Amino acid sequence: MSTIIKSKLAQLSETLAKRIREGFYAAGGPLPSERLLCQEFGLSRVTIRAAIERLIQEGIVHRVAGKGTFLGTDPRGAPTQAPVRQAKLIALVTRDSGGGTLSFEQSTAGVRAVIEVKGYHLITTGCHDDCAAEKQIVNRLMTEQVAGLIISPVLQGDQDNRRFYGMLTRQRTPFVLFDRLVAGENWSCVAIDNQRAVVAAVSRLAAEGHRRIAYLGPTFYPIARQRFRGYLDGLAAVGLPHDESLIWHGDAATFTPSPAKYGQLGVQHLLDRKADFTAVVGFSDMVVYGAWRRLASQGWQPTVAGRSLSGFDDASIMDAEFQRRLITFRRPIRRAASMAAEILLQQIAPAGEATPRTIVLEPEMIIPEP
Numbered sequence: 001m002s003t004i005i006k007s008k009l010a011q012l013s014e015t016l017a018k019r020i021r022e023g024f025y026a027a028g029g030p031l032p033s034e035r036l037l038c039q040e041f042g043l044s045r046v047t048i049r050a051a052i053e054r055l056i057q058e059g060i061v062h063r064v065a066g067k068g069t070f071l072g073t074d075p076r077g078a079p080t081q082a083p084v085r086q087a088k089l090i091a092l093v094t095r096d097s098g099g100g101t102l103s104f105e106q107s108t109a110g111v112r113a114v115i116e117v118k119g120y121h122l123i124t125t126g127c128h129d130d131c132a133a134e135k136q137i138v139n140r141l142m143t144e145q146v147a148g149l150i151i152s153p154v155l156q157g158d159q160d161n162r163r164f165y166g167m168l169t170r171q172r173t174p175f176v177l178f179d180r181l182v183a184g185e186n187w188s189c190v191a192i193d194n195q196r197a198v199v200a201a202v203s204r205l206a207a208e209g210h211r212r213i214a215y216l217g218p219t220f221y222p223i224a225r226q227r228f229r230g231y232l233d234g235l236a237a238v239g240l241p242h243d244e245s246l247i248w249h250g251d252a253a254t255f256t257p258s259p260a261k262y263g264q265l266g267v268q269h270l271l272d273r274k275a276d277f278t279a280v281v282g283f284s285d286m287v288v289y290g291a292w293r294r295l296a297s298q299g300w301q302p303t304v305a306g307r308s309l310s311g312f313d314d315a316s317i318m319d320a321e322f323q324r325r326l327i328t329f330r331r332p333i334r335r336a337a338s339m340a341a342e343i344l345l346q347q348i349a350p351a352g353e354a355t356p357r358t359i360v361l362e363p364e365m366i367i368p369e370p
Contacts, residue, residue, distance in 0.1 A: 008047055009051055012041060012048070020055075024088055024119075028072055029070065031069040032144050034052070040121060088121060090148055091122075091123050092107060092108060093125055094124065095126070095128075095129050096128070096129065109334055111150060127154060131156050131161050134153070135164050148175060148344045148348050150344055151175055151177050151178070152179045162182055165177070166186060169186040170186075174344060174348050175344070176188045176190065176340040176347070178336045178337055178339075179191065179333060183358060188340075189359070190336045192361050192363060194227050195226045196230060197365070198229075198310075199237060201230075201234065201329070202235060202310075203234055204307070208306040208307055209304045210308065213279045213280070214246040214247070214277040214280045214281070215228065215231045215247045216266040216281070217231075220255075227283055231281055246270070248267075260290035260293075262287055263290025263292075266291060279304070281311075282309075282310070282311050283312065285312060285313050285314065285315035286315055289311070289315075292309060302325070308325045312363075332364065336361055
């Protein structure tokens with residue numbers, strides 16, 4: 001075990017020393033914090049601290065009490081003027097826990113594809129869908145020599161960090177929002193449209209011959225409300241009436257633990273109230289799959305041939321009969337992350353682009369083949 005730790009320690013020390021020699025960090029400026037280095041290299045704080053101590057012993061960096069670790073051997077500590085050149089680190093702040101999901105993997109891949117060819121490195125962190133945590137994380141990152149941030153904004157009910165983003169803009173902090181739309185006149189955002197895709201789904205089902213299209217989905221947070229609004233707009237676009245008997249929302253307690261069980265519960269409510277429907281639009285593929293399993297168990301068959309189910313997220317659900325009936329949508333999360341990274345690099349450049357941009361991408365309709 002000690003051999004492995006020593007090997008990682010040696011590699012880290014060499015990497016940091018090489019970065020310092022090549023000007024990766026600002027001359028005379030601070031070394032990124034131990035916390036930030038832990039996130040970037042995936043190593044323990046013990047290993048990070050030991051590597052820094054080795055650099056101190058070699059005279060490559062020095063520590064200033066109460067301020068941090070700085071490049072060089074100047075005993076006077078940190079320079080009085082801020083360094084012109086920033087560290088080549090970019091932070092991706094996600095609204096989830098910061099890893100383990102397909103969306104996270106696509107986001108990181110999209111950002112890395114753009115920044116690494118320019119010599120930047122990516123660090124990631126999550127804020128657990130909490131507005132206050134998002135602000136704390138961003139404030140901490142901006143004190144740790146990060147060149148810029150890409151933020152997937154938190155939306156808690158009707159609350160967001162709009163005022164905080166305005167403050168970042170006034171402070172000339174390089175950042176770009178992506179995935180969720182928090183529109184503002186002073187910052188850039190690359191968002192994914194959740195509404196028009198559902199409009200397209202309803203239109204496709206209507207073109208298949210469906211006239212009684214049910215909806216299963218929550219409305220307790222913004223994206224859910226956007227998708228439900230798309231359902232209503234889709235009905236209006238094809239001249240179908242808004243029938244409350246075909247709609248079920250449930251609540252956070254029924255939705256959060258399991259979208260599939262939520263779908264089962266929702267469609268059972270429709271069946272119990274004798275709702276007459278031939279197609280189901282759901283908040284996500286898993287919601288619709290749960291509904292389909294409950295319908296299939298009760299022998300339900302649509303009276304209209306062709307597709308009769310519409311979801312979202314293009315989930316990998318290995319059920320041939322379900323796939324034959326499904327319309328779904330693939331969110332261009334990797335493309336959105338890449339575009340956000342491109343805009344951020346333009347901001348960071350010496351003659352950076354200051355004009356804010358809002359770009360809205362549409363999901364791709366997918367007709368699965370069983």
